[in-house]
Amino acid sequence: MSTKGPIRHLASSPATMVFLAVLTAGVLFAPRAHVQAQAAQSAEYQDAPDARTADQKIADQERDRREFNAKVSPSYNYAFGKDNISTPGNAAVEGPGFVQPGAFPTAEYCGHCHQEAYHQWRQALHSNSFRTPFYRTSVNILINTKGIEFARHCDSCHNPVAVLSGGLTEDSLVDRKMDTDGLTCTTCHSIQKLQSTAGNGGFIMGVPAALVDEKGRRIPGEASYADIMAHLDRHSKAVMQDIYHKPEFCAACHKANLPNPLNGYKFIPAFSAYDDWQNSKFSQRNPLTFYQADFTTCQGCHMKRAPNVLPEPGAKNGTFATHSWPAGNTAVPFYYGFDEQLAKTIAFLKAGNYLNVDLFALNKVDEGKMIAPLGSEPFSLTSGETVQTLVVIQNKNIGHSLIPEVRDLYEAWVEFTVKQADGKEIYHSGFIKPNGMLDERAHSFTNRPVNTGGTFVDNHKVWTIHSVAYDNTVPAGRSVLVRYQFTIPKDASGPLTVTARVNYRHLRQSYLNNIFGEDHPAYPIVELATRTRVLNIGKNDPTPASPDDNPDWMRWNNAGIAYLDQLQYIDSIHAFAQVVKLRPDYADGYINVGIANIEWEKYASARAEIKKALQLYPNYARALYYMSLLERRAGHSDAELADLTEVVRQFPQSRDARRELGITYYQRDDDAHALEQFQALQGIDPDDVAAHYNLSLLYRRMGMMDKAREQAALFATKKTDPLAPTYSLAFLRDHPEIITESVPWHVHTDNSTEEAMPPRELQR
Amino acid sequence: MRRPEYWRKRAFQLALALLVTSLPAACQTHAVCPWINVATASGVLGGEATLSLTNPSPTVTTCRFDYKSGEEVRELTVQITAMTDLGKDYALFKAMCGGDATPLRAIGNEAVMCPDNNPGTAHSERVVSRVRNSAFVLRLSTTAKSSPVMTQDSIEEKLRFVAELVSGNLF
Numbered sequence: 064m065s066t067k068g069p070i071r072h073l074a075s076s077p078a079t080m081v082f083l084a085v086l087t088a089g090v091l092f093a094p095r096a097h098v099q100a101q102a103a104q105s106a107e108y109q110d111a112p113d114a115r116t117a118d119q120k121i122a123d124q125e126r127d128r129r130e131f132n133a134k135v136s137p138s139y140n141y142a143f144g145k146d147n148i149s150t151p152g153n154a155a156v157e158g159p160g161f162v163q164p165g166a167f168p169t170a171e172y173c174g175h176c177h178q179e180a181y182h183q184w185r186q187a188l189h190s191n192s193f194r195t196p197f198y199r200t201s202v203n204i205l206i207n208t209k210g211i212e213f214a215r216h217c218d219s220c221h222n223p224v225a226v227l228s229g230g231l232t233e234d235s236l237v238d239r240k241m242d243t244d245g246l247t248c249t250t251c252h253s254i255q256k257l258q259s260t261a262g263n264g265g266f267i268m269g270v271p272a273a274l275v276d277e278k279g280r281r282i283p284g285e286a287s288y289a290d291i292m293a294h295l296d297r298h299s300k301a302v303m304q305d306i307y308h309k310p311e312f313c314a315a316c317h318k319a320n321l322p323n324p325l326n327g328y329k330f331i332p333a334f335s336a337y338d339d340w341q342n343s344k345f346s347q348r349n350p351l352t353f354y355q356a357d358f359t360t361c362q363g364c365h366m367k368r369a370p371n372v373l374p375e376p377g378a379k380n381g382t383f384a385t386h387s388w389p390a391g392n393t394a395v396p397f398y399y400g401f402d403e404q405l406a407k408t409i410a411f412l413k414a415g416n417y418l419n420v421d422l423f424a425l426n427k428v429d430e431g432k433m434i435a436p437l438g439s440e441p442f443s444l445t446s447g448e449t450v451q452t453l454v455v456i457q458n459k460n461i462g463h464s465l466i467p468e469v470r471d472l473y474e475a476w477v478e479f480t481v482k483q484a485d486g487k488e489i490y491h492s493g494f495i496k497p498n499g500m501l502d503e504r505a506h507s508f509t510n511r512p513v514n515t516g517g518t519f520v521d522n523h524k525v526w527t528i529h530s531v532a533y534d535n536t537v538p539a540g541r542s543v544l545v546r547y548q549f550t551i552p553k554d555a556s557g558p559l560t561v562t563a564r565v566n567y568r569h570l571r572q573s574y575l576n577n578i579f580g581e582d583h584p585a586y587p588i589v590e591l592a593t594r595t596r597v598l599n600i601g602k603n604d605p606t607p608a609s610p611d612d613n614p615d616w617m618r619w620n621n622a623g624i625a626y627l628d629q630l631q632y633i634d635s636i637h638a639f640a641q642v643v644k645l646r647p648d649y650a651d652g653y654i655n656v657g658i659a660n661i662e663w664e665k666y667a668s669a670r671a672e673i674k675k676a677l678q679l680y681p682n683y684a685r686a687l688y689y690m691s692l693l694e695r696r697a698g699h700s701d702a703e704l705a706d707l708t709e710v711v712r713q714f715p716q717s718r719d720a721r722r723e724l725g726i727t728y729y730q731r732d733d734d735a736h737a738l739e740q741f742q743a744l745q746g747i748d749p750d751d752v753a754a755h756y757n758l759s760l761l762y763r764r765m766g767m768m769d770k771a772r773e774q775a776a777l778f779a780t781k782k783t784d785p786l787a788p789t790y791s792l793a794f795l796r797d798h799p800e801i802i803t804e805s806v807p808w809h810v811h812t813d814n815s816t817e818e819a820m821p822p823r824e825l826q827r
Numbered sequence: 828m829r830r831p832e833y834w835r836k837r838a839f840q841l842a843l844a845l846l847v848t849s850l851p852a853a854c855q856t857h858a859v860c861p862w863i864n865v866a867t868a869s870g871v872l873g874g875e876a877t878l879s880l881t882n883p884s885p886t887v888t889t890c891r892f893d894y895k896s897g898e899e900v901r902e903l904t905v906q907i908t909a910m911t912d913l914g915k916d917y918a919l920f921k922a923m924c925g926g927d928a929t930p931l932r933a934i935g936n937e938a939v940m941c942p943d944n945n946p947g948t949a950h951s952e953r954v955v956s957r958v959r960n961s962a963f964v965l966r967l968s969t970t971a972k973s974s975p976v977m978t979q980d981s982i983e984e985k986l987r988f989v990a991e992l993v994s995g996n997l998f
Contacts, residue, residue: 196935196998199996199998203996203998234859234864236864237864237866238864239869239992240867242992242995243991243992251828264991399932399933400933578998579959580913580960582936647903
């Protein structure tokens with residue numbers, strides 16, 4: 064049917080075009096109506112049962128959500144595509160578009176019954192995930208320099224309600240009342256699925272519900288307390304999921320990367336507490352750990368059960384899994400005056416035998432003689448001689464690295480002191496200066512991310528990071544060896560007291576200064592672990608071990624691990640050989656000697672040691688893994704395949720075993736099995752570059768070109784930029800005071816000019 | 828039936844009339860308060876707020892939100908000042924609260940709350956605070972002696988919430 068008469072003329076006339084243009088301009092420029100976000104909330108949490116049926120509540124919620132979307136969507140900045148409301152983050156919600164913030168029942172609503180949980184949560188980091196100055200300062204810089212849409216990366220975890228309700232856009236129409244509650248009860252307790260373990264908010268949230276109906280359908284929004292009390296099983300089904308107990312749940316936010324949409328550069332891994340755990344002894348998924356332990360999840364340490372003080376329906380047998388999530392953050396409770404949380408945090412940091420500090424050895428520099436392990440060997444000291452103390456710090460029972468996560472902001476370091484009997488200090492490393500800054504020459508477990516100008520990325524401007532000049536964190540289960548050299552004064556009197564301690568401060572002083580200016584109170588410094596020994600000037604007999612000391616075989620083992628990580632293979636082999644001498648029944652001692660030989664490319668020696676371990680424990684996965692590498696080098700492909708197949712059978716979630724078995728199959732031209740292994744590897748770690756690379760090749764061979772291209776692109780963005788080290792070198796050139804920290808083997812001295820001592824110290 | 832020329836002429840006249848009447852609205856700058864949006868202020872005031880943004884001096888910006896409900900007028904004012912001499916300038920701000928001030932923990936670098944004593948209002952409270960070198964003064968008031976959403980207690984609670992929001996955006 065054709066348009067005739069006046070209507071047709073109107074549609075095509077210039078006057079109509081002007082009319083429509085004006086109308087549109089009026090709509091665009093007129094002040095916009097804002098959205099009342101709290102529509103779905105009731106302040107009184109009605110005690111009477113809700114008369115509406117589940118169907119009506121579902122329909123009401125869907126209608127409210129449609130209306131909310133119609134108001135919010137037109138002005139939302141879809142900078143990363145119409146379907147990407149949370150990019151550069153990954154937070155997602157079931158259903159179309161945004162979800163109205165009022166759909167999230169408040170913490171007060173939950174706290175009406177769950178009083179203990181509410182009380183703990185209010186002081187915990189999760190409830191304060193957004194509002195703290197420590198977070199806001201850095202995210203505000205992102206907003207002010209790149210735009211608020213980029214903050215969706217951070218807020219996917221720090222304020223998911225704001226992201227998923229469309230609050231992160233210029234001139235937002237959303238009431239930001241949710242800011243003060245950060246991760247409220249109904250953010251975590253509404254998560255229905257996990258996307259993967261890629262992090263950055265890799266969860267899929269459902270529309271919050273306090274009840275499911277008799278068919279198991281989620282009934283959105285608050286339910287009356289009367290309804291909940293009448294259907295506790297249905298309440299539990301609405302707010303609890305099996306995944307909440309798993310480490311992968313924590314991985315959704317305790318793993319992060321800096322993706323290309325954020326930095327306009329490439330994928331850069333940011334932090335990986337989940338990966339750290341997966342590679343630790345506590346996961347029992349990694350056959351290659353130096354020590355073993357009982358299976359413990361993230362929740363096992365950070366959500367320990369304890370008797371509840373306040374009424375708590377979630378408690379079982381009088382205990383409740385803590386919703387304080389104690390960890391390392393002392394800054395937030397200190398700022399807010401949350402004394403209970405601060406005390407819990409400090410107690411947590413000091414408990415658990417997480418670290419072991421061992422004054423392991425003395426190197427008498429002038430004589431070229433090493434006394435180790437200290438306390439077990441007699442020795443003598445004389446005034447005027449120069450000695451080097453070898454301090455071994457073991458990350459003994461932390462399920463992640465020391466320091467985890469935001470290593471550019473958190474600060475852990477070794478404080479080392481040598482004092483005379485009269486209290487006079489001979490040497491002090493790792494002191495705090497009057498201005499609150501840490502001694503630059505301290506051995507710290509931090510890192511130094513840098514930008515393209517080779518400048519330390521202060522203020523957590525993560526989108527400018529292009530390289531890391533050094534990273535001195537200690538992975539879970541490993542050890543580090545720190546050397547302190549000092550000269551005993553000629554007039555020294557009485558015994559010397561030598562102390563090494565590991566301190567922790569949340570946050571680094573320069574970052575605190577960035578936030579508050581320099582006129583802020585001193586933030587807490589917590590001593591995590593310490594060890595003191597008294598050394599006589601003259602004769603020193605062996606001394607009894609202190610209760611917290613590791614046995615001598617373990618002290619040697621930790622020294623061997625530290626030497627291995629410092630690329631001192633001969634000293635590492637020597638240390639591990641002492642382990643074998645003290646514990647001939649300990650298969651790992653032989654394996655460790657074997658590993659050091661593999662690293663040193665002495666394969667025949669390595670094979671002999673690994674064989675000894677396999678004689679003790681014929682099917683020991685750790686030994687089989689390293690033997691498989693030796694078989695590969697020797698061209699014994701069948702033996703290599705058999706060993707790795709057995710390792711994967713015992714440890715199906717081992718990244719290393721899956722990767723190596725994939726390579727074995729690939730080299731045997733068994734593409735189908737190789738594909739299977741690399742796909743499994745990608746399931747364990749979606750960011751594994753070897754998986755991306757090999758899958759791109761395998762898919763191409765199999766004619767799956769789209770998948771091949773996708774994997775090739777992921778490999779290209781995730782592999783290390785070969786130019787990145789130049790930015791690190793530029794930084795190190797400009798910072799001679801800490802350049803030695805980037806060298807695995809280095810010495811801290813009481814002189815301003817630090818001289819490296821010759822290696823092979825245990826051989827003398 | 829009228830001729831097409833007639834409709835064209837009428838449409839042009841209508842469009843012209845609309846253009847003229849719409850121009851003020853179209854040209855009006857859309858005001859944005861950088862520290863708290865209209866939706867949030869509306870939540871605080873308990874109704875749809877109107878924002879007026881002023882710059883009394885190059886270093887001072889004021890956002891004033893008001894909401895009228897019958898005879899009652901509720902008002903939220905956010906004033907931000909960039910200080911050049913922290914020690915001297917902030918002392919003057921602190922003096923605005925005097926001895927009646929209640930310290931507020933965890934708002935900016937430091938903060939106090941005190942009665943505003945604003946003539947013409949029934950209940951009124953003030954917060955004086957700073958984030959580094961930015962001082963801010965907040966005022967929340969109602970003209971109604973008994974307003975269900977603006978009691979003295981709720982005004983203090985709401986003002987603390989606004990103070991946290993504003994300081995968060997200033998950090």
